[in-house]
Amino acid sequence: MDDKRKHPRVEIEELAYVSSGGSVMSCVVRNISAAGAAIDVDNPAFVPQRFRLVLAKDSTVHDCRVIWIQKNRIGLAFIDG
Structure with a gap:
């Protein structure tokens, strides 16, 4: 599958909130890039559509x-602002 992201993502394993x-x-x-990230959470149902990610x-x-x-993984886009 071709990766169509504008910014390459870096694989990491870092605690955040x-x-x-x-x-x-x-x-x-x-993983994280200049435009977004993927996070793992215990229960995605408790994650709002918009929030702050604090590393x-x-x-x-x-x-x-x-x-x-997808299951417990959430793909995020960073909001410019």
Whole structure:
């Protein structure tokens, strides 16, 4: 399958947090690029369509929107802004 992404993704395994409306849920970032990421969560049903992704290592914050969900993995696009 051809990868049609504009930006190459880097495979990582980094702790992060889904933050929205005062609630926070831990997740693991599996890959990341300048335009988005894929994360693993315990229960995708609790992840809102738009949220902030906070990387634990350096507290980098990305505003995100959900693009796809496959089992416990969620594909995200970073929102410019």
